[in-house]
Structures are given as structure tokens and as C-alpha cells.
Amino acid sequence: MNQSKQMTDGALFTGIFILLLLMARFIPAFIVIAIFLLPIPFVLYTFKYSWKPSLLMLAAAILFTLFFETSVTLPLTVLVGIAGILIGTAIHQGLSPYETWGRGAIGFIAGLLFVVLFIQLVLQINWLEEIDIMVNDSMEMSQEIMGQYGITDQTQAQELLKDQIELMQDLFPVVLALIAIVFAFLTQWVSYKLINRLENRQFRFPPFRSLRFPVVIIWVYFVALLFTFIDLDPNSVFYLAVINIFTLTGVLMTIQGLSFIFFYANYKNWSKAIPILSVVLTLLLPFLLLYFVRIIGIIDLGFGLRDRIAQRKK
Numbered sequence: 321m322n323q324s325k326q327m328t329d330g331a332l333f334t335g336i337f338i339l340l341l342l343m344a345r346f347i348p349a350f351i352v353i354a355i356f357l358l359p360i361p362f363v364l365y366t367f368k369y370s371w372k373p374s375l376l377m378l379a380a381a382i383l384f385t386l387f388f389e390t391s392v393t394l395p396l397t398v399l400v401g402i403a404g405i406l407i408g409t410a411i412h413q414g415l416s417p418y419e420t421w422g423r424g425a426i427g428f429i430a431g432l433l434f435v436v437l438f439i440q441l442v443l444q445i446n447w448l449e450e451i452d453i454m455v456n457d458s459m460e461m462s463q464e465i466m467g468q469y470g471i472t473d474q475t476q477a478q479e480l481l482k483d484q485i486e487l488m489q490d491l492f493p494v495v496l497a498l499i500a501i502v503f504a505f506l507t508q509w510v511s512y513k514l515i516n517r518l519e520n521r522q523f524r525f526p527p528f529r530s531l532r533f534p535v536v537i538i539w540v541y542f543v544a545l546l547f548t549f550i551d552l553d554p555n556s557v558f559y560l561a562v563i564n565i566f567t568l569t570g571v572l573m574t575i576q577g578l579s580f581i582f583f584y585a586n587y588k589n590w591s592k593a594i595p596i597l598s599v600v601l602t603l604l605l606p607f608l609l610l611y612f613v614r615i616i617g618i619i620d621l622g623f624g625l626r627d628r629i630a631q632r633k634k
Contacts, residue, residue, distance in 0.1 A: 326369055330377050333361040337381055341393060356506040358396070359404030359427075363511040364518075366408025374405045395438040399431030407508055411515070417508070417525045424504030425497070432496050490554075493564045498571065529582035529595075533572055538622050541569035570614060577617030578602065583626050 337358065344354035366374040378401040385393035406427035410420035439445050488495075512523040544566035552559040582595040602609045619625050 326373055329365060329368065330373060330380075333365040334377055334380050334384075337361040338384055341381075341385075341397065342388075344396065345388065345393060355396075355400065356503045357510070358400035359407065359507045360511050360514065362401055362404025363408040363411070363507065364514060366405050367411045367511075367515060370412055371405055371409045374408065378405065391443055395435040398434050398438075399428070402431045402434075403427035403504065403507065407504065407511065411511070411523065417512075417523070418531065421501075421504055421508055421525075424508055425501045428500030428504050429497060432500060436496075490560055490563055491567055493560075494567045494571075497568055527582070527586075528579055529586050531575070531579040532626075533576055533621060535621055537569055537572055538618060540565060541573060541618070544569060573617040573621070574602070574610060574614045575617070576621050577613035577615070580616055580620040580626060581613070584629070587629060 340354055340358050340361070344351050344358065362374060362377065365377055378397075381397050381401060382394065385397050403424055404427070407420060407424040410423045415423070509525065512525070515521050515523055544562055547562045548566055552562065578595075578599055581598045585592070585595040598609075598613070602613050
């Protein structure tokens with residue numbers, strides 16, 4: 321009976337996935353939303369039956385993609401399948417929401433890397449060449465715009481624009497990681513809502529003020545920071561690794577700082593508008609507040625600042 325129920329549910333969730341996949345394929349505006357909705361059938365099925373049956377569901381979904389435009393549906397199916405199974409397995413194992421989120425982010429990163437390699441190796445689309453073309457087009461467009469406004473000395477502005485574009489190229493891995501983190505959160509949040517409704521559970525994320533990253537992230541951040549003071553070859557793999565690690569850990573420290581602000585506002589019984597305003601201002605005025613919030617995050621994580629404050633209350 322259980323085996324029959326498992327197969328029936330597998331067919332049901334596979335059908336739901338296929339429906340969402342077809343919507344993503346034929347409705348371009350739906351593709352962004354679909355990326356975090358498509359893993360949910362895998363999450364729900366894996367939550368109920370663990371990861372082994374889910375691999376069969378993923379294999380069936382991949383087989384179905386062969387009947388459609390494989391260049392689009394295959395990488396997308398692998399991407400969301402890996403992420404969904406990892407999130408579902410974490411929930412099935414009773415891991416904490418933040419541990420589940422971390423596994424989901426890893427799943428999305430692995431899936432995105434597969435997409436990049438698929439496009440590079442199978443579709444024979446060279447990412448570096450495409451980016452160079454985009455850079456050249458952007459440079460030409462900016463020259464035309466500045467020429468229309470009568471700006472004749474464009475050398476400094478062009479160099480600054482080129483440096484910014486090259487920096488974004490170098491930070492491509494960080495961009496992938498941040499996209500994965502965001503999509504993992506959205507997928508997990510929606511999955512929690514559905515599981516709570518369908519299975520009468522009480523899954524939810526803890527308050528943002530309780531978010532705390534592992535202390536090891538500080539050491540990784542400072543080691544990467546030290547290497548940024550060394551004159552490294554900008555074209556070397558080591559240089560790219562350093563700036564990506566430094567940027568990603570810096571973002572995490574900033575999130576930690578914002579989490580502490582939420583904690584302190586709750587500790588002082590301040591209005592909820594104050595920490596929300598701090599987030600908005602940090603995003604709008606990063607050149608003024610970003611590093612300040614990051615320092616707060618480093619102090620909080622490195623010195624157990626919120627633990628010390630909590631002990632005073634006792």
C-alpha cells in the first residue's frame with residue numbers, strides 16, 4: 321500500500337512539475353518565478369519519501385524533457401531538481417531552517433554551474449566571448465550618449481566604466497552564489513507554507529534577529545582581506561578566488577550586522593520600523609552605511625555581542 325501511494329504521489333508531483341515546466345517554457349515572463357516554484361514538487365515529494373525515490377522522479381522528469389526543446393528544459397530540470405531534492409531531504413531529516421537554507425543554496429549553486437557548463441560545452445556558447453561583446457556594445461553606447469551631451473573628454477569616464485564592467489565579470493561566481501541564496505530562500509519559504517497546509521506542520525523561519533553565521537566566516541573574510549593588499553595578477557585564478565571570497569563573506573557579514581540591528585531593536589523594544597529603515601538605508605546608501613553595518617556584524621559574530629547583551633538582561 322505504501323509503495324503504491326509512493327508511486328501515485330510520484331506521478332502526481334511529476335505531473336505538477338511538468339505543468340510548471342511547460343508554463344516556464346512557453347510563457348517567458350513566468351521564467352523567473354518558475355525557477356523557485358519548479359523545485360517545490362521535488363521538495364514536497366522528498367519531504368515525504370526521502371531522497372532515493374526522488375532521484376527516480378528526477379530521472380522521469382529528465383526523460384520527459386527529451387520530448388521538448390532539450391537545450392532549455394534539460395538544464396532547467398537538473399537545476400531545480402538538485403535544489404528541490406536537497407531542500408526536501410534537509411526538511412525530511414529535521415534540520416534547522418537555516419541549515420536547510422544552506423543546503424538549498426548549495427543545490428542551486430550546483431544546478432547553476434551545470435547550466436553554465438551545459439551552455440558552454442553542449443550549446444557551444446562561449447560565455448567569455450558573449451560578455452566581451454556585451455562590454456564592447458556598452459562602451460560604444462556610452463560613447464554615443466556622452467557625445468550627444470557634448471562631453472568630449474571621455475577617457476576617464478570610459479576607463480571607469482570599463483573597470484566597473486570588468487569587476488562585474490570577475491565577480492560572476494559571487495553573483496551566482498547570491499542568486500542561489502535568494503532562490504533557495506524563496507523556494508524553502510513557499511515549501512514551508514505548502515507543507516504546513518497539506519501536512520498540518522508548523523515549519524517556519526526563525527525571526528531574522530536570531531540569524532547567526534558560523535564564526536569561521538570571520539576568519540575566511542580576514543584572510544581574504546589580507547590577500548587583497550597583495551599585488552596579485554588580475555588575470556590569475558587566485559586573484560579571482562580572493563575577490564569573490566572576500567565579496568561573498570563581506571555580504572554575509574553585512575547580513576549579520578543587519579540581524580544584530582533587528583536583535584537590538586527587539587531588545588530595546590524599539591519600533592519595528594527602525595530596523596526595517598536600517599535595511600532600506602543600507603541598500604540605498606551603501607557607500608555610507610554598508611561598511612558600518614558590516615563592522616557591526618563582525619563585532620557581533622566575533623565577540624558574541626548579542627550574548628553579552630542578553631546576559632545583562634538576566
